[in-house]
Amino acid sequence: xxxxxxHPSTLSVQEGDSAVIKCTYSxxxxxxxxxxxxxxGKRPQLIIDIxxxxxxxxxxxxxxTLNKTAKHFSLHITETQPEDSAVYFCAASPGYSTLxxxxxxxxxxxx
Amino acid sequence: SQTIHQWPATLxxxxxxxLSLECTVEGTSNPNxxxxxxxxxxxxxxxxxxxxxxxxxxxVPQNLSASRPQDRQFILSSKKLLLSDxxxxxxxxxxxxxxSNYGYTFGSGTRLTVV
Numbered sequence: 001x002x003x004x005x006x007h008p009s010t011l012s013v014q015e016g017d018s019a020v021i022k023c024t025y026s027x028x029x030x031x032x033x034x035x036x037x038x039x040x041g042k043r044p045q046l047i048i049d050i051x052x053x054x055x056x057x058x059x060x061x062x063x064x065t066l067n068k069t070a071k072h073f074s075l076h077i078t079e080t081q082p083e084d085s086a087v088y089f090c091a092a093s094p095g096y097s098t099l100x101x102x103x104x105x106x107x108x109x110x111x
Numbered sequence: 112s113q114t115i116h117q118w119p120a121t122l123x124x125x126x127x128x129x130l131s132l133e134c135t136v137e138g139t140s141n142p143n144x145x146x147x148x149x150x151x152x153x154x155x156x157x158x159x160x161x162x163x164x165x166x167x168x169x170x171v172p173q174n175l176s177a178s179r180p181q182d183r184q185f186i187l188s189s190k191k192l193l194l195s196d197x198x199x200x201x202x203x204x205x206x207x208x209x210x211s212n213y214g215y216t217f218g219s220g221t222r223l224t225v226v
Contacts, residue, residue, distance in 0.1 A: 089155065
């Protein structure tokens, strides 16, 4: 089955800095890569996703890049704000199967 | 638009008592449905998923069971709770497109404490 590794487990940045979270996956058949943000005590919410026919996708301050050859994908957050503080999960799926999640990255943005 | 409802929001149950958590989805038909558990820490553990009425796949053998009596209803149950069943339980649904499924959306979760 799919295995997703996520790094770092904790990331502290100053407000205004950029943050990058990286994930690797094992199943070359995976073609769907979503990212979720989970605030304390709340549900994970989908913030951006990318499919394997696309190398990069951007939505305002958030971008995701995908390297299928190397089997890794990354989340980039620019101009971080305190409200970006949360746990972020990456996930991967071959589409016909269930999502496999990484273990999460706690992002702390200090004012 | 599609919405997912999950209840109750919090639950405190004694060891050995039964459990029933319910999840319903509105605004779509024939969704894939999932139950996840998030124990202390951050990981999301897939417990069960269903691709249709009466079709349940179990990912982790344990003290829990799931049922899908209607197209948009998914129920998580236990006959006798253990302390280790404590956690944050999340229902989710995903869109089916042909053989693929995308856009997992989570319910608001149930925080279960077994005492």
